[in-house]
Amino acid sequence: MKDIAIVAYQQSDGVSDAGAVNEVELIMPVLERTFTQARLGSAQDVDFVCSGSCDYLQGAAFAFVAGVDALGAVPPIKESHVEMDAAWALYESILKIRMGHAESALIYGFGKSSPGELPIVLSQQLDPYYLAPQWIDSISLAAMQARLMLDQGLITERDMAEVVSRSRRNAMSNPHAQLAGDVSPEDVLAQATYLSPLRKADCCPVSDGASAVVIATVEKAREWGLPYAIISGIDHRIETHNLGMRDLTDSVSTRTAAKHAGMQDGRVDVAELYAPFSHQEIILTRALGLGAETSINPSGGVLAGNLMMASGLSRIGEVFNRIVGGEAQRGVAHTTSGPCLQHNLVTVLEKA
Amino acid sequence: MANLAAVVGIGQTRYTTKRQDVSIAGLVREAAVNALQDADLGWDDIDAVILGKAPDMFEGVIMPEVYLTDALGCNGKPMIRVHTAGSVGGSTAIVAASHVQSGTFKRVLTVSFEKQSESNAMWALSNPQPFSTHLNAGAGGYFAPIIREYMRRSNAPKDVGIKVAVKDRLHGARNPLAHLQKPDITMQEVEESFMLWDPIRFLEACPSSDGACAMVIANEELADQAVKQPAWIRGVAMRSEPTTFAGRDEVNPQAGRDCAADVYKQAGITNPRKDLDCAEVYVPFSWYEPMWLENLGFAPVGEGWKLTMEGATSLDEGGDIPWNCSGGVLSSNAIGASGMIRFAEAARQVRGDAGDHQVEGAKLALGHAYGGGAQFFAMWVVGSEKP
Numbered sequence: 001m002k003d004i005a006i007v008a009y010q011q012s013d014g015v016s017d018a019g020a021v022n023e024v025e026l027i028m029p030v031l032e033r034t035f036t037q038a039r040l041g042s043a044q045d046v047d048f049v050c051s052g053s054c055d056y057l058q059g060a061a062f063a064f065v066a067g068v069d070a071l072g073a074v075p076p077i078k079e080s081h082v083e084m085d086a087a088w089a090l091y092e093s094i095l096k097i098r099m100g101h102a103e104s105a106l107i108y109g110f111g112k113s114s115p116g117e118l119p120i121v122l123s124q125q126l127d128p129y130y131l132a133p134q135w136i137d138s139i140s141l142a143a144m145q146a147r148l149m150l151d152q153g154l155i156t157e158r159d160m161a162e163v164v165s166r167s168r169r170n171a172m173s174n175p176h177a178q179l180a181g182d183v184s185p186e187d188v189l190a191q192a193t194y195l196s197p198l199r200k201a202d203c204c205p206v207s208d209g210a211s212a213v214v215i216a217t218v219e220k221a222r223e224w225g226l227p228y229a230i231i232s233g234i235d236h237r238i239e240t241h242n243l244g245m246r247d248l249t250d251s252v253s254t255r256t257a258a259k260h261a262g263m264q265d266g267r268v269d270v271a272e273l274y275a276p277f278s279h280q281e282i283i284l285t286r287a288l289g290l291g292a293e294t295s296i297n298p299s300g301g302v303l304a305g306n307l308m309m310a311s312g313l314s315r316i317g318e319v320f321n322r323i324v325g326g327e328a329q330r331g332v333a334h335t336t337s338g339p340c341l342q343h344n345l346v347t348v349l350e351k352a
Numbered sequence: 353m354a355n356l357a358a359v360v361g362i363g364q365t366r367y368t369t370k371r372q373d374v375s376i377a378g379l380v381r382e383a384a385v386n387a388l389q390d391a392d393l394g395w396d397d398i399d400a401v402i403l404g405k406a407p408d409m410f411e412g413v414i415m416p417e418v419y420l421t422d423a424l425g426c427n428g429k430p431m432i433r434v435h436t437a438g439s440v441g442g443s444t445a446i447v448a449a450s451h452v453q454s455g456t457f458k459r460v461l462t463v464s465f466e467k468q469s470e471s472n473a474m475w476a477l478s479n480p481q482p483f484s485t486h487l488n489a490g491a492g493g494y495f496a497p498i499i500r501e502y503m504r505r506s507n508a509p510k511d512v513g514i515k516v517a518v519k520d521r522l523h524g525a526r527n528p529l530a531h532l533q534k535p536d537i538t539m540q541e542v543e544e545s546f547m548l549w550d551p552i553r554f555l556e557a558c559p560s561s562d563g564a565c566a567m568v569i570a571n572e573e574l575a576d577q578a579v580k581q582p583a584w585i586r587g588v589a590m591r592s593e594p595t596t597f598a599g600r601d602e603v604n605p606q607a608g609r610d611c612a613a614d615v616y617k618q619a620g621i622t623n624p625r626k627d628l629d630c631a632e633v634y635v636p637f638s639w640y641e642p643m644w645l646e647n648l649g650f651a652p653v654g655e656g657w658k659l660t661m662e663g664a665t666s667l668d669e670g671g672d673i674p675w676n677c678s679g680g681v682l683s684s685n686a687i688g689a690s691g692m693i694r695f696a697e698a699a700r701q702v703r704g705d706a707g708d709h710q711v712e713g714a715k716l717a718l719g720h721a722y723g724g725g726a727q728f729f730a731m732w733v734v735g736s737e738k739p
Contacts, residue, residue: 049592054408054414054415055407055408055409055435056408056409056414058481059479059481060409060479060481061406061407061409061410061476061477061479062407062437062477062724064435065437065595065724065727068592068593068594068595068727069594069595069596069597071594072594073592073593073594074593074594074597074599074600075593075606075610076591076592076593076605076606076607076610076611077591077592077593078589078590078591078592079590079591079592079728080434080436080443080447080590081434081435081436082432082433082434082435083408083415083433083434083435084415084417084432084433088432088433091432092432092434092447092450094454095447095450095451095453095454095456096450096454098454098455098456099354099355099450099453099454099455100354101354101450101588121414122414124412124413124414125413125414125415125416125418125419126418126419127419128376128411128412128413128419128470129375132412132413235430236430236431236432237428237429237430238417238418238421238426238427238428238429238430238431239421239427239428240421240422240427241418241419241420241421241422242422252428253428256428337415337418338415338418339418342418342421343417343418343421343431
């Protein structure tokens with residue numbers, strides 16, 4: 001199979017409310033910066049374009065169509081869309097390159113979550129007959145998961161607070177972070193609980209924004225003369241939707257995906273994990289078997305800002321940045337979807 | 353080059369206004385089980401599942417793959433959800449094929465569905481948006497002016513659409529899965545049906561259907577061992593263009609022409625009318641048959657209607673290039689599945705497994721889907737012979 005490389009990554013600043021800015025206006029500045037970084041003129045200069053978004057965030061069917069209008073798809077382009085995080089759009093693009101129908105691809109994700117109540121909106125991805133009518137929001141489900149872990153003695157509230165503290169401190173060096181600061185675990189523990197046992201700081205913020213990535217065959221990346229990181233493996237797995245049938249304190253699908261992506265074949269210097277809640281970062285770290293040699297969420301992760309439908313792609317982009325920046329030789333990026341880490345994607349990136 | 357891949361199993365539900373006997377999960381599972389049975393395979397033989405449907409707002413289930421993983425036997429496997437507007441059923445089949453053509457998987461299941469009885473498509477397509485023009489028209493109102501422009505340009509007789517409406521329903525009467533069963537339909541009946549969006553009459557529009565369609569796609573090695581004739585994928589193509597671009601020709605979109613040229617090149621087709629044995633083309637409103645006959649190169653610009661009127665696209669009239677032998681979208685429209693049904697029905701033809709709507713000796717067939725404001729296109733060519 002062809003080796004595929006990432007050659008560009010850009011993300012907008014995470015903001016809690018982008019105001020009157022519409023989705024196209026969120027996407028375009030990010031794409032412009034991405035084209036500049038990859039030295040491309042426009043979407044016409046790649047062989048394939050794929051995006052990830054969610055109609056429900058915008059409250060309109062076909063939210064992605066506006067994105068196509070913004071791309072300058074004249075003459076027509078080869079283009080597709082997943083109603084998932086854009087990390088899965090990257091996955092679709094990799095298949096397209098592997099089958100020889102493209103040598104390069106532009107991938108972008110965007111979401112404007114602020115107009116709605118995201119935790120309530122996400123309740124509508126549950127079983128429509130038995131669960132969705134109860135409007136069980138995503139934070140309540142995560143709180144239940146955290147409670148299970150606390151009750152079983154798998155974590156302490158201090159462990160969770162330490163995750164938050166590290167995120168806030170790491171995020172101080174991330175110019176796109178929405179939440180950053182010199183916050184100690186004690187500061188977190190001093191906060192009142194929000195949805196017990198979760199404190200507000202244990203939950204990712206709601207953010208508006210977009211991110212984009214350009215990938216290409218290694219031959220193409222060399223031809224373009226751009227610094228790149230190689231995608232050495234990518235795999236994703238989904239688990240049962242019935243929460244009662246899963247061990248919510250573990251993430252079997254993350255472990256399986258990591259194995260199939262070849263994560264175990266080398267040292268992991270950096271990991272960017274899509275953990276919308278502090279205790280989920282601990283679940284993921286353990287599922288992946290990450291130890292002290294791995295820097296976890298140096299960007300601050302999604303606790304520092306969660307661009308729905310783009311956060312997973314951003315995790316991959318953040319690992320790319322560490323590798324081309326010379327801070328890491330090899331890293332892993334994780335993406336999740338569904339309640340309580342139901343669906344997980346793992347990407348392994350390596351220095352060229 | 354892409355690895356070889358073929359359709360080795362096809363399963364559909366019957367299409368009807370309301371499938372109140374099954375949930376959404378029950379509906380997709382029925383199609384999936386039918387596809388597995390057709391391929392003589394079990395759930396364990398599937399490496400990944402690729403799901404497609406039209407907007408989540410139709411049924412009100414966000415990212416339905418999250419809920420449908422159990423019904424589709426996907427626990428522990430990869431699952432992906434494609435959404436490219438009305439072309440989604442076709443795009444989903446193409447994304448599924450890429451799982452195999454890339455050499456990443458050996459055998460995958462792809463499923464698409466719509467349960468319109470549990471949804472309100474007109475509402476979902478029409479809710480007003482800030483900063484955007486409010487389109488309170490639905491699909492028929494959107495496409496009617498484009499059809500009128502086609503009629504003006506081509507000087508086609510007024511009854512071309514009526515003829516397509518009759519032809520596709522007569523085809524549908526041969527297909528026991530088709531939603532509309534109208535074996536006695538006449539030109540007069542269509543003409544007298546009420547006008548919905550001038551010039552589209554009630555019987556010139558597709559119905560609203562519940563239904564699901566599924567396919568099993570396998571690599572060369574496994575397809576060679578298939579229990580039934582495989583439908584070899586000879587070409588796949590997708591194209592998109594903007595909805596709102598002043599220079600866009602909405603009657604004969606460039607994206608459709610480019611997409612067709614791409615897929616024909618891959619399949620070695622130089623004269624689609626001659627080289628292909630039949631086609632399943634997304635015709636939700638009658639006049640789109642002559643329009644797509646031109647867009648897809650079966651007829652010169654301005655002359656697509658002549659093929660329709662000559663009976664060239666009719667199975668009953670012994671036409672040389674039958675279109676939509678299954679009855680097409682005009683006979684069944686489970687929106688998110690409609691594109692995949694076209695792709696699957698093209699495959700049924702070259703597998704020689706299309707029952708009473710079989711085109712005798714069909715060896716090469718086109719599957720086509722379009723969506724949005726006629727701006728998203730997905731096409732594949734399947735053949736009985738390994739390329």
